[in-house]
Amino acid sequence: MEIGDRSVGFLMLLSSVSIFAYYTFWVIILPFVDEDHFVHKYFLPQQYAILVPTFAGVLLLCSLTIFVGIVMLKGRNRKSHAN
Template sequence: MAASDRLLGGLLLLIAGLVFAYYTIWTFIVPFFPSSSPLQQIFPDRVWAIRLPALILVLGLAGVGSFVGLVMQKEARKRAEKEARRNN
């Protein structure tokens, strides 16, 4: 089990490194090349360098907020059931 966890961790680290390198090149290096450069064809429009992380942030915060809300509802329901049993 430890070997597969280590392999998965290494794979996730490699993917994160590749995504970081791609994004860094896209946002910091590509704007200095002329628009006719073939390197410009590899990367999406620069406006997505802001929109994409903002979208991921909003979706992530919505997911965390939904999770916290569900946990709070479940805890309130458990507390109400416990109070109902205690009163009977």
């Protein structure tokens, strides 16, 4: 199982670094590149640079809240059955 864990960890690291590099280039470097340069066709418009992370953050926060709520409800049910 150790090899599987390492490969999953490597894929997660690779995807995180790729997303970070893409977003950094998109937000920091791309505004200084001419509008007619070919590299602009590989990126979304600038207004999405705020919308995408905001949506991802809200989705993450909602998921964590639901998870914590489910865990708390399961813990309450176990305590009530133990008494």
